[in-house]
Amino acid sequence: MVSPTVSLRAATLRFGAxxxxxxxxxxxxxxxxxxxxxxxxxxxxxxLKVLLGLQRLTSGSVxxxxxxxxxxxxxxxxxxxxxxxxxxIPLRGRDLVRLGLDGHQWGTALPSRASRARVxxxxxxxxxxxxxxxxxxxxxxxxxQRLRIAQALLGDPRVLLCDEPLLSLDLAHxxxxxxxxxxxxxxxxxxxxxxxHEINPVxxxxxxxxxxxxxxxxxxxxxxxxxxxxLSALYGVDVDVLRVRGRxxxxxxxxxxxxxxxxxxxxHPVDDDHEMPGARTWS
Amino acid sequence: xxxxxxxxxxxxxxxxxxxxxxxxxxGLLGPFVVTRRxxxxxxxxxxxxxxxxxxxxxxxxxxxxxxxxxxxxxxIAIGLLxxxxxxxxxxxxxxxxxxxxxxxxxxxxxHGFTNSATAILFGSIFTxxxxxxxxxxxxxxGVLVAMTALYRPLLFASVDPEVAEARGVRVRMVGLAxxxxxxxxxxxxxxxxxxxxxxxxxxxxxxxxxxxxARPAVVTGLSVAFALxxxxxxxxxxxxxxxxxxxxxxxTISFAIYVLARIAGAxxxxxxxx
Numbered sequence: 294m295v296s297p298t299v300s301l302r303a304a305t306l307r308f309g310a311x312x313x314x315x316x317x318x319x320x321x322x323x324x325x326x327x328x329x330x331x332x333x334x335x336x337x338x339x340x341l342k343v344l345l346g347l348q349r350l351t352s353g354s355v356x357x358x359x360x361x362x363x364x365x366x367x368x369x370x371x372x373x374x375x376x377x378x379x380x381x382i383p384l385r386g387r388d389l390v391r392l393g394l395d396g397h398q399w400g401t402a403l404p405s406r407a408s409r410a411r412v413x414x415x416x417x418x419x420x421x422x423x424x425x426x427x428x429x430x431x432x433x434x435x436x437x438q439r440l441r442i443a444q445a446l447l448g449d450p451r452v453l454l455c456d457e458p459l460l461s462l463d464l465a466h467x468x469x470x471x472x473x474x475x476x477x478x479x480x481x482x483x484x485x486x487x488x489x490h491e492i493n494p495v496x497x498x499x500x501x502x503x504x505x506x507x508x509x510x511x512x513x514x515x516x517x518x519x520x521x522x523x524l525s526a527l528y529g530v531d532v533d534v535l536r537v538r539g540r541x542x543x544x545x546x547x548x549x550x551x552x553x554x555x556x557x558x559x560x561h562p563v564d565d566d567h568e569m570p571g572a573r574t575w576s
Numbered sequence: 577x578x579x580x581x582x583x584x585x586x587x588x589x590x591x592x593x594x595x596x597x598x599x600x601x602x603g604l605l606g607p608f609v610v611t612r613r614x615x616x617x618x619x620x621x622x623x624x625x626x627x628x629x630x631x632x633x634x635x636x637x638x639x640x641x642x643x644x645x646x647x648x649x650x651x652i653a654i655g656l657l658x659x660x661x662x663x664x665x666x667x668x669x670x671x672x673x674x675x676x677x678x679x680x681x682x683x684x685x686x687h688g689f690t691n692s693a694t695a696i697l698f699g700s701i702f703t704x705x706x707x708x709x710x711x712x713x714x715x716x717x718g719v720l721v722a723m724t725a726l727y728r729p730l731l732f733a734s735v736d737p738e739v740a741e742a743r744g745v746r747v748r749m750v751g752l753a754x755x756x757x758x759x760x761x762x763x764x765x766x767x768x769x770x771x772x773x774x775x776x777x778x779x780x781x782x783x784x785x786x787x788x789x790a791r792p793a794v795v796t797g798l799s800v801a802f803a804l805x806x807x808x809x810x811x812x813x814x815x816x817x818x819x820x821x822x823x824x825x826x827x828t829i830s831f832a833i834y835v836l837a838r839i840a841g842a843x844x845x846x847x848x849x850x
Contacts, residue, residue, distance in 0.1 A: 454742075
């Protein structure tokens, strides 16, 4: 068997008395696409921080490509959610990508033809050449996420960590963005750990699902994990998983992982249905 | 007399050198001040150099040393109390209010010339001494070195803090280092040109530059150039107009550049769209 890119053994993360998850065992193979699901506060983003070397485990062990995660490593790439940049932020799309190459190093960048060419190749590989020289503040969310992918791939990572990269994108840009991430893992064998509150846009790509709820977790294929039985056991309340026209809708899952009284009365599906007419007028 | 005649005087030469050095340092920091929305930090540290100066006078009869040491403490305090952007302005407000109170109390303890402390609020550019010129150049040199070293991680942390952190930039440490560099620059500038002018050299030129380009290097270059034009131009203009002070000229030129840049920037956007 090929050696895993990410390996967690009996991993536990606790902040004071609050346990995010414990005894987590997870091995991710090269090229595997793992979606990380769970309510707010269940430790999805903290898991990414552990793999980025920004957060230590309370107990257990973690390795990325056989080594303890270390701050600023080129082995992992990171794609955040789209955000609103100031309109007159002094940066072009190209400069944002470039920061992914050497933005963490001290000093100023010396003009280098090799670096410029590398940035240009990354920009072309995500189809962003047309708008790479436009001011960052004028780009749409979808254009920005293409640049984010180019930025994350510059270091040629073995593992891509994605934190809600499709959030607030319209359907077409969700598909374009996830297709680029999918293409990368297929062509280069990059493992993908994809944190999302919405499984449907990436459901066809997902190999396995890691579902975190209030200290408990489950892992397996979408068909194994996304069932009424498994999720009811995780949440400790009756949860229904419905399959409607190839989409998965979770009904009855409490909002937050930690008994927020208001949130648990407010039952709503984990997946907001983005295919409703009018639901994607923003971008 | 024409300008050429004035330039032969040592005090005029000193003022021009001081004005240029302060403009270069301020222009260099400006784009980061704007991107990090640190305008209030500039204002706060500038005003608090009064407290440092007062402390320096009481303890060692040295306003400049007091202001420089005090400002580093203030920069660190702002960095530590205002970690999150939303908290930062209120943290600066809290420190500013208390710090000025302390300054007033300290000044009441001082029985020498209070001129040296009040000069900080308004500046005294035509009375710059030889020693002060060297101090200014030394600190500006330090600012230049620090900003060169900090440039990339500071840019990364300023525009994109989450990804910068993920890439290994110590975002908090870089932010703290920036505040200390900023506080030193501002205090230096306040000695010479006064608290009010610091704002027109540290913010306005960068805000104007951002209207004209989105290239980081071009924005920094324009910001330094605009600050120099305002500072040196204002000093020269004031020599011809004894009734109008240099600070009035400098703020006016700086503001005029900003207005022109906004108009030109709007034209640039229209042309790019069509």
